[in-house]
Amino acid sequence: MARTSRDAIAEIKAKLSMVDLARRYLELRPMGNRLVAPCPFHQETKPSFSVNADEGTYYCFGCQAAGDIFDFYGRMNGMDFRESLEALAEETGVELPKFQKGNDFAPKQVSHKQEMMKMHEIATHHFRQNLQKSDIVRKYVQERQIAPETLERFGIGFSSDSWQALADIFKRSGFDLDIAAECGLLMKSKNGRYYDRFRNRLMFPIRDVNGRTIAFGGRVIPALDDGESAKYLNTNGTPIYKKSQQLFGLDVARRSVTAQKNIMITEGYMDVLTLYQFGYTNAVACLGTSFPEEQVKRITELSKNVELLFDGDNPGREAAFKACGKLLVKGISCKVVLFPPEDDIDSLLKGKGKELFENLRENRTEGLSFCIQTLKKRSPKDAIEWSREFLGQIEMPELFQPMASKLALGLGIDEAELRLGVVEQKKTQNTRMNFQANGQAKTASKKKTMDAEILTVASRYPHRLQFLQEMGADLILESPNAKAYWDKLLQYSEEEILAFLNDSEKxxxxxxRSVPPRDNEEGELQAIAHLIQTKQKKSYVQSVVAAVRESGEDSQKAYLRALYAQGRNNV
Incomplete structure (x- = not known):
């Protein structure tokens, strides 16, 4: 019998438990019959994230995130289901089936991404070979004091001055050159000819958490600089790479970040390499200084303690200021290591030594204090406006008061003045959100209560679907979403169904299936059977009443006799 995706899913789950996977990222502790931790998907301090070892699922009582090992792995690493399936299959040694037309997992899209991944793998190997062949590049690497082990660990390479080297490799290997151009490895001229995008650059592979290259950053080598090229050339957004969601060096640093419960954030590739060589293996680069929300979310999922190591010049300090604001409102503890204006990480560690670097770290500035120092150099009006906007974005209520007090004290302004409008604005927002939520809940409750009750029992005991069908449960369902969910319950087994549910269904x-315990199967089934019978009786009565209103006198008597008989039969 041909191997199916369902077989692969079941085999992976048999080899890797939800508990073991979650423990890679979280400190789980027992609470009753559950394992709990603070949720990695939203900011909180309470252990609302719960793992059900028996079911192989997780559920957050705060943000309602839920799923199995594939959902959890995907959320933590920015992957879709198919990518998570591939990664965990490789890890557990499970063979995936070959995908053909009509498969459940959109084979054309998967094939497209797989081809991009393979081309990046080939490009990484090609660039690494080039580095070994170039005396100029090897001399530059030695001058920058990049150790061979570091080059190997981070996969550093070199793109030669050839316009066709990589394009020819892809062509000989039968790859689609349009796809190579789409993922940023090649460029296409006006006359339709393909050529290599990266030339004469030290190449830094940007890899996902599993060490697979998904993009590149290329740095000009001074001895080969034509004076017209940008210092850095980076891959733009592609189907396999979103800059705002990635961190350079995370595949190397992840284990250290988890073990040390601390993450160092730097500005550039070379900073990460230098820190690694000096024993700081928990460092990553943020691929720019804009610090978008997706990157902040990724960082907060990795650690609640962040150390910012940006350059000592004005742009570096401004970047640190912006980063502090975005991290602090999420409840993240962040500190800023202040470098001398003339130094960055690379020049300081290699030129002045680790002892001075450690002294700077010992005297690092707490994030909010750094923001206050920065604000003091601005006009009072700008400082107050920034502070009010900052306070308005704080997500954890318990942080609002202490931060407001510290800002007011540090800036030398009246706290009441600082808070003016912020509390009222937040109250208005909360009232509006609660009103809308309550209104929506009441409307949904009226329309979907019966659907939800039926589907709850069906989800808890899917092996009794036939019993529910015999009672007419599927015929009573009203909403299209409820009917679609019922169809999935019929189609997929308990072990595989999560792979085919959308987020709300998961x-x-x-x-x-988590609460309450499923220890009263017959009682719950009989209760829902009674509800179904009551619903059917009500529908019958409504139908008869409607018919009576529209019929003549003789027919009305017949309908009323039928209605009376129905009532006696149900006494």
Whole structure:
């Protein structure tokens, strides 16, 4: 019998438990019959994230995130289901089936991404070979004091001055050159000819958490600089790479970050390499200084303690200021290591030594204090406006008061003046959100209560679907979403169904099966059977009443006799 995706999913789950996977990222502790931790998907301090070892699922009582090992792995690493399946299959040694037309997992899209991944793998190997062949590049690497082990660990390479070297490799290997151009490895001229995008540059592979190259950063080598090229040339956004979601060096640093419960954030590739060589293996680069929300989210998922190591010049300090603001409102503890204006990490460690670097770290500035120092150099009006906007973005209520007080004290302004408008604004927002949520909940409750009750029991006991069908449960479902969910319950087994549910369905499934304990199967089934019978009786009565209103006198008597008989039969 041909191997199916369902077989692979079941085999992976048999080899890797939800508990073991979650422990790579979280400190789980027992609470009753559950394992709990603060949720990695939203900012909090309470252990609302719960792992159900028996079911192989997780559920957050705060943000309602739910799923199995594939959902969890995907959320933590920015992957879709198919990518998570591939990664965990490789890790567990499970063979995936070959995908053909009509497969459940969109084979054309998967094939497209797989081809891009393979081309990046080939390009990484090609660039690494080039580095070994170039005396100029090897001399530059030695001058920059990059150790051979570091080059190997981070996969550093070199793109030669050839316009066709990589393009020819792809062509000989049968790859689609349009796809190579789409993922940023090649460029296409106006006359339709393909050529290598990266030339005469030291190449830094940007890799996902599993060490697979998904993009490149290329740095000009001074001895080969034509004076017209930008110092850095980076891959733009592609189907396999979103700059705002990635961190350079995370594949190397992840284990150290987890072990040390601390992450160092730097500005550039060379900073990460230098820190690594000096024993700081928990460092990553943020691929720019804009610090978008997706990157902040990724960082906060990795650690609640962040150390910012940006350059000592004005742009570096401004970047640190912006980063502090975005991290602090999420409840993240962040500190800023202040470098002398003339130094960066690379020049300081290699030129002045690790002892001075450690002294700077010992005297690092707490994030909010650094923001206050920065604000003092601005006009009072700008400082107050920034502070009010900052306070308005704080997500954890318990942080609002202490931060407001510290800002007011540090800036030398009246706290009441600083808070003016912020509290009222937050109250208005909360009231509006609660009103909308309550209104929506009441409307949904009226329309979907019966659907939810039926589907709850069906989810808790899917092996009794036939019993529910015989009662007419599927015929009573009203909403299209409820009917679609019912069809999935019929189609997929308990072990595989999560792979085919959308996010809201996953949350519903996991929640239904987690609380309360499923130890009263017959009682719950009989209760829902009674509800179904009551619903059917009500529908029958409504139908008869409607018919009576529209019929003549003789027919009305017949309908009323039928209605009376129905009532006696149900006494």
């Amino acid at each position: 949350t519903f499934w996991v929640k239904c």
